[in-house]
Amino acid sequence: MKVRIDVTEERPEAAPSLLDPADWNAFRSTAHALLDRLISQIEQAADGPVWTPMPATVKRRLAEPLPREPRSVDDVCNDLAELILPYGTGNTHPRFWGWVHGSGTAGGMLAEMATAAINANCGGRDHGAIHVEKCVLDWMAQWFGFPKTTAGGLLVTGSSMANLLGLAAARNRAIKNVRRDGINEARLTGYVSREAHSCIVKAFELLGLGRDALRRVRVDDNFALDVDRLRAEVKQDRADGFQPFCCIATAGTVNTGASDDIAALADFCRSEGLWLHVDGAFGALTILCPELAPRLAGIERADSLAFDFHKWLHVPYDAGCLLVREQKTLLDTFADRAPYLASGAALAGGDIWPCDLGPELSRGFRALKVWFTLQEHGTRRLGEAIARNCRQAQTLAAKLASRPAIRVMAPVPLQIVCCRYEADGMDETAIDTLNAELVATLQRRGIAAPSTCRIGERLCIRVNITNHRTSEADLTVLVQAIDAIGAELAAATQPERRRAVS
């Protein structure tokens, strides 16, 4: 006896969904109009100012009470177009160079449409999205030379999260029964360069180790971790009764794009029995550039590696990745399913679910936009877009250095240029203020959007080119604008300075 229940026939008595469109044709026409508008917005990314602040009137309209009754989807799309679309961060514009933002792509938008239509929860179970994520992770393990048979990982929101989870795995290896008993009396210490990202500090805090357990090791003249100094600190900590457990290498610092000597750190970690984690948020993706990849030598020996797809691969936000050399280390750190999540047959199939490898049970289908981007552009072109940004940074540094009033403040190993407008007769603090105001002015006038950082004590204009729309013409605009606005601001502060001197 086998039951036959015909589920393919129409559901005649079915009551309509409360949330599906009542009129699919009307919905379709609204959707196509919105899509057209969005494509135009991307196509015209170079037009207009880099940044337009949201006016107070718009903020007030957004803050109006929520509607109790439904509205037509057409009205909502009109509000979206009027109140939200014009006020982006600016990172789709060719002259956005703040922080480390990717620029997005038109193809990425198509992937996100499909992701929403599929609406998969990638916490687990046996369905297509899980397999796509697996493929993406296998490709990543291959890129970075991780062992095919043991490697594993997880797509996450970004490197902040990937760094946290990699360090959680390191902690789990270092403290027996930490999952059951907590940290207790363990006196773990970790090591990272002073130029490393602040999310490493925050990870130490969240893991309950405390930020003082993270030793910030001084850097050399190239802003890379000083390995000799590291050696000395580890030795001293051992002598003082601490338990060194991990070292974090940075591939691409946020201030200057510097990279630590990963191979040397891998040697050191092996000799000392330390976990090697690499924060390669943007720098790791230079693996796609034949001329830059050699600087990553040793990355294939990391125990864990964090990097982002939404930065230099321009996948829509958010999408980062944690790769580990041995998937088992993540299972040991995170696997723990309640009975209602038990693996089984059919849809509950699959022996390892992503929720066994990290803290999230609900997870969007981030792998699709990565898959789409990789398929559409291919590895060679994606690598070429990265390499082009690095060449542009060299060009920019040369252009800036040729201006008498502008000083380039650090080497330019990758895509970041730090410079400073130095007006005659101003002290360093006044120059700091002038450069901060210069950056704000560039943004306010919509000319360009670099950000700021500090090199040593000094505030710099920081130009980060992770932008596939940037052209040399844009760099010329920037150099002219820095020179001109710098002079303008210096002139405006003259009376002040005269008063101060007299």
Add this chain to the structure above:
Amino acid sequence: MKVRIDVTEERPEAAPSLLDPADWNAFRSTAHALLDRLISQIEQAADGPVWTPMPATVKRRLAEPLPREPRSVDDVCNDLAELILPYGTGNTHPRFWGWVHGSGTAGGMLAEMATAAINANCGGRDHGAIHVEKCVLDWMAQWFGFPKTTAGGLLVTGSSMANLLGLAAARNRAIKNVRRDGINEARLTGYVSREAHSCIVKAFELLGLGRDALRRVRVDDNFALDVDRLRAEVKQDRADGFQPFCCIATAGTVNTGASDDIAALADFCRSEGLWLHVDGAFGALTILCPELAPRLAGIERADSLAFDFHKWLHVPYDAGCLLVREQKTLLDTFADRAPYLASGAALAGGDIWPCDLGPELSRGFRALKVWFTLQEHGTRRLGEAIARNCRQAQTLAAKLASRPAIRVMAPVPLQIVCCRYEADGMDETAIDTLNAELVATLQRRGIAAPSTCRIGERLCIRVNITNHRTSEADLTVLVQAIDAIGAELAAATQPERRRAVS
């Protein structure tokens, strides 16, 4: 002197982006074709089987090496349609009732298109997306009666993350200087019911407290936390030198939809000086249903609250929320910006950035799909969709209870029905096996997708109706199928049982 740099004129010398479409018209036509296909897929969500496993041939094709050279976006969309779109989890189908999945909406897809086009990084800075998130959080604070002037929060991937961050804030209040010094000798203990979600356990692990520091308090006959027992355990722990620091109330357990008495727990927490965190992953949203909201009484007194938009509001994955009574508690726990992230003027404006309130610096624009869903449907209709699911669960429980071979295993306070097919003459373990196989068979045949759980020791068929497409007709199909497949499986095991008896 004010510099005039005309940035609105065309960029004549600009080299084209490597990653923008070479032919925008061709791209447009591909995009519209994909959109049409995706809308049809949502429109026809009820057609065909609930779940179709991805065939091995498709998995092999996905696993092919990455292309080195670019492909046409049309080809990639064709692969997407052939290899990925047909193999969803099933949660868009009216007869998907596994775990706790939302069903998504067509409008949600439009919001995600726009999100990808804007491509905002919501870690911080002063741009539209930040203000939209702020509005959504203000609305949420209002829904749950949190104090308007002090409340704050963060959109995150889901409740696993929101629970983690809420408990991190509780830990931060309990241990002086925990961010600097780590956990050290603190002997914190937290309290949650045995029916609570496993992500609470995982949060205790990740925070370095250890899962043994989380006391799993027994439940009453309604599967709600036994407050008398809690009182006794806290007293004992204090006597034993532990430091009780928080209590986690559950609004809607995953097994049966039970809710703890939040008001009683709020009273207890106040008298004991404990942090009250509420895990309201799906249950919290019954706040929108006048007939169900009273069961949440006391939620307005929580210190922190976690819930999901992607479950019962059907916002596309992923989108959860952490609300806190005092934003300052999150700032105290997480704020720490490196100089390159310093707040400033213009684009770097805004005094509090989302990265000050949590561990993530890169964050997608989740607020837009929430905003869109709320605007499109309004609070009344969203609440009605939730209430309808709860009425459907009552109807289903009655239908199931009327069948002689089916037993309803737990009260049905919300949308979850647990039942069990009990064939005559089988022992409990054999019945467990039969019911597991029954669920797998329902899925394999594409009829329906409930999941399983355990009530006490016993494996149950667990039907969770967080689905705006479910109709009574679908419930009828399910009841008939459980009865018929149950009989079929029982008959198939008869020979075995006969052998075992003889």
